[in-house]
Amino acid sequence: MTGLALLLVYAGLFAAAALVVKLIRRRTGQRKDFTSLKTVTFGDESAIRPDRAASVISILVVFVLWGAFTGSRLVPFHVPGPFIGETGFAYQARGADGRPTSGRVRVFAGIDAPADAAGDAVVASVPRGRDRLIPLPGGAQASAIDGTAIAPGGRVRVDHGTVSMTAKGTLGFAADEGLQMEPIWLPSPEAVAGRFVEIARTGYQNFSLWEHLGASLMRVLAGFALGSLVGIPLGYAMGLSGWFRGWFDPIVEFMRPVPPLALIPLVIIWFGIWETGKIVLLFLAALWVMTIAARAGVSGVNITKVHAAYSLGTSKWQLLRHVILPNSLPEIFTGARVAMGVCWGTVVAAELVAAQKGAGMMIIAASKFQLTDIVLMGIILIGIIGYAIDVLMRLAERKLVPWKGRG
Amino acid sequence: MSGLTLTNISMRFDLANGAHVQALQDVSLDLRPGQLMSVLGPSGCGKSTLLNIVAGFLAPTAGRVALNGHAVTGPDAERGVVFQQGALFEWMNVRDNVSFGPRMAGQREAQFGPRVDHLIEVVGLQDFREKATYELSGGMQQRVALARCLANDPDVILMDEPLGALDALTREKMQAMILDLWKETGKTIILITHSVEEALLLGERLIVMAPRPGRIYKEYHLPFADQGVGQDLRQIKKRPDFAARREEILSMIWNMEEEIMGRQGDAA
Ligand SMILES: Nc1ncnc2c1ncn2[C@@H]1O[C@H](COP(=O)(O)OP(=O)(O)O)[C@@H](O)[C@H]1O
Numbered sequence: 295m296t297g298l299a300l301l302l303v304y305a306g307l308f309a310a311a312a313l314v315v316k317l318i319r320r321r322t323g324q325r326k327d328f329t330s331l332k333t334v335t336f337g338d339e340s341a342i343r344p345d346r347a348a349s350v351i352s353i354l355v356v357f358v359l360w361g362a363f364t365g366s367r368l369v370p371f372h373v374p375g376p377f378i379g380e381t382g383f384a385y386q387a388r389g390a391d392g393r394p395t396s397g398r399v400r401v402f403a404g405i406d407a408p409a410d411a412a413g414d415a416v417v418a419s420v421p422r423g424r425d426r427l428i429p430l431p432g433g434a435q436a437s438a439i440d441g442t443a444i445a446p447g448g449r450v451r452v453d454h455g456t457v458s459m460t461a462k463g464t465l466g467f468a469a470d471e472g473l474q475m476e477p478i479w480l481p482s483p484e485a486v487a488g489r490f491v492e493i494a495r496t497g498y499q500n501f502s503l504w505e506h507l508g509a510s511l512m513r514v515l516a517g518f519a520l521g522s523l524v525g526i527p528l529g530y531a532m533g534l535s536g537w538f539r540g541w542f543d544p545i546v547e548f549m550r551p552v553p554p555l556a557l558i559p560l561v562i563i564w565f566g567i568w569e570t571g572k573i574v575l576l577f578l579a580a581l582w583v584m585t586i587a588a589r590a591g592v593s594g595v596n597i598t599k600v601h602a603a604y605s606l607g608t609s610k611w612q613l614l615r616h617v618i619l620p621n622s623l624p625e626i627f628t629g630a631r632v633a634m635g636v637c638w639g640t641v642v643a644a645e646l647v648a649a650q651k652g653a654g655m656m657i658i659a660a661s662k663f664q665l666t667d668i669v670l671m672g673i674i675l676i677g678i679i680g681y682a683i684d685v686l687m688r689l690a691e692r693k694l695v696p697w698k699g700r701g
Numbered sequence: 702m703s704g705l706t707l708t709n710i711s712m713r714f715d716l717a718n719g720a721h722v723q724a725l726q727d728v729s730l731d732l733r734p735g736q737l738m739s740v741l742g743p744s745g746c747g748k749s750t751l752l753n754i755v756a757g758f759l760a761p762t763a764g765r766v767a768l769n770g771h772a773v774t775g776p777d778a779e780r781g782v783v784f785q786q787g788a789l790f791e792w793m794n795v796r797d798n799v800s801f802g803p804r805m806a807g808q809r810e811a812q813f814g815p816r817v818d819h820l821i822e823v824v825g826l827q828d829f830r831e832k833a834t835y836e837l838s839g840g841m842q843q844r845v846a847l848a849r850c851l852a853n854d855p856d857v858i859l860m861d862e863p864l865g866a867l868d869a870l871t872r873e874k875m876q877a878m879i880l881d882l883w884k885e886t887g888k889t890i891i892l893i894t895h896s897v898e899e900a901l902l903l904g905e906r907l908i909v910m911a912p913r914p915g916r917i918y919k920e921y922h923l924p925f926a927d928q929g930v931g932q933d934l935r936q937i938k939k940r941p942d943f944a945a946r947r948e949e950i951l952s953m954i955w956n957m958e959e960e961i962m963g964r965q966g967d968a969a
């Protein structure tokens with residue numbers, strides 16, 4: 295129910311935002327070129343540029359929807375929440391002695407009944423999100439609710455809720471649920487932010503937040519460094535020597551499609567579940583990517599450049615150092631970006647299996663206690679760090695191999 | 702024995718499907734020091750193959766190449782090569798590209814610096830010394846390639862369609878530059894081109910090659926290159942003797958191409 299409503303609202307916002315932005319642009323009279331008119335570029339995907347306004351609105355929409363469906367204080371409007379407050383209904387019943395009686399039930403949903411609530415009426419407290427049985431005085435069995443007849447197994451809508459009758463004839467009350475999510479499924483943005491502040495201050499499960507994240511990062515860096523240390527020379531050797539290439543090709547080509555996660559069981563058996571096992575796993579995750587990148591970097595060298603270098607008097611060693619090595623750097627950087635991404639994903643998964651600290655350990659531990667806010671916080675941090683790694687790698691690439699793709 | 706000598710060069714490529722291509726058959730040639738020879742021929746007649754053999758990138762299946770009396774057995778700094786494109790090192794700036802040869806030979810900045818800077822000026826790139834090569838236009842890139850080759854002071858310069866990727870105007874300017882550099886440095890040059898005009902303007906000697914098997918079909922000794930040094934090349938192009946030669950060679954190559962097409966038509 296909530297899911298469907300969410301999907302519809304999301305689709306509506308998508309279309310509405312597109313329309314509004316288009317109208318605003320038409321008003322402000324932005325210059326139209328052929329690309330925007332799609333007269334000559336339709337079908338040319340390379341002419342499609344991401345619309346930055348759409349990106350910004352997209353992120354906003356996620357937060358607004360998140361807030362609206364969780365009753366966040368940060369968002370001024372919400373989908374209807376569960377009913378909280380006082381309501382009630384009238385009943386007609388037949389007492390144990392067969393005499394008809396009638397009366398009122400006062401229901402306090404999600405709040406405590408005041409001490410002086412009793413009186414003529416039956417008082418019932420219904421905790422938020424639950425339903426409660428309401429026995430009538432003197433063991434009477436209800437026959438009608440707010441004037442509507444009710445039988446065992448039946449139900450009647452009343453103000454702010456539903457009255458139902460069990461097979462044995464006892465009344466029950468469930469307050470309206472509304473469309474909002476309960477925090478156990480989806481905590482509000484401020485709850486997640488609050489958790490972040492709290493855990494950043496006091497830590498979680500014996501380690502500070504920075505120790506958790508740092509542990510994951512250190513594992514990634516160690517695994518990536520080791521993988522590069524072995525993979526790059528191996529890739530060079532494979533690119534330069536037919537024997538190396540022939541010898542290692544079957545191994546590399548076999549290991550490449552094996553997802554690192556599939557190696558976890560074997561790595562655990564061989565190296566244990568703790569630090570060594572994780573570093574070995576990440577080493578393997580980075581190794582094949584870096585090997586293949588280095589191999590491609592070497593074999594991708596334009597033969598014209600090699601000929602030119604030899605004609606300028608280079609020795610084999612100089613050719614390697616001054617032509618093949620720099621020529622392969624763009625490929626190696628691309629490989630490094632892929633490898634870092636794979637390693638980051640793998641380390642989190644490995645920590646889910648077993649770890650004393652780490653980003654993955656944080657969220658799996660929190661999920662065992664149904665601390666959904668910590669789980670969400672962890673996922674968001676993992677996403678941000680993964681993205682930051684990629685951005686940093688791209689910056690480094692632009693700085694260190696500016697000639698990439700321009701030879 | 703000075704100069705470049707090719708004796709009965711043959712080159713046969715064995716193809717993967719068991720067939721083979723006779724790219725060159727019995728090519729013999731003597732080039733005296735300081736000569737500029739241009740090479741023309743329909744595409745696929747073995748021009749690049751011939752150049753690659755002289756450069757030492759390919760070993761001929763038969764025959765022998767010698768420079769100043771010693772056999773050519775591989776690429777060497779004594780034979781510089783200028784390619785059509787893609788031979789610059791884009792991870793180095795212009796100056797590092799030009800000084801590449803001397804640096805690899807272990808020279809120090811003090812030794813090669815003035816000469817390298819002079820060459821960069823000669824090709825008109827003094828304002829682009831520190832620029833990355835991929836920021837330059839095609840014509841500028843070829844000037845870098847030329848300067849890089851000259852910085853090594855080779856005995857022979859081999860050029861495989863060095864101006865083939867340039868626009869007509871840039872091409873004309875570069876032709877004049879090559880001509881002037883040739884006279885100034887006195888290098889032995891082999892210049893492959895598919896432009897008949899270029900071959901006539903630059904080559905004091907011109908060979909036309911024919912395909913299947915690749916061989917020297919006709920040879921000319923021409924006056925235009927000598928007269929063209931320091932001159933406006935367009936004036937030379939207008940002369941009737943130039944035009945006559947051009948038409949003669951054009952129709953020769955035209956007929957060869959026709960024959961190739963006809964033969965392919967028969968086979969089909
Ligand atoms: N490495 C090679 N393997 C097989 N055939 C080749 C190879 N290089 C050149 N050829 C063939 O040799 C002939 C001459 O080629 P090439 O010297 O490149 O001609 P040109 O430079 O005159 O256009 C062509 O038929 C070409 O297909």
Ligand SMILES: [Mg+2]
Pocket residue numbers: 748749
């Ligand atoms: Mg060619």
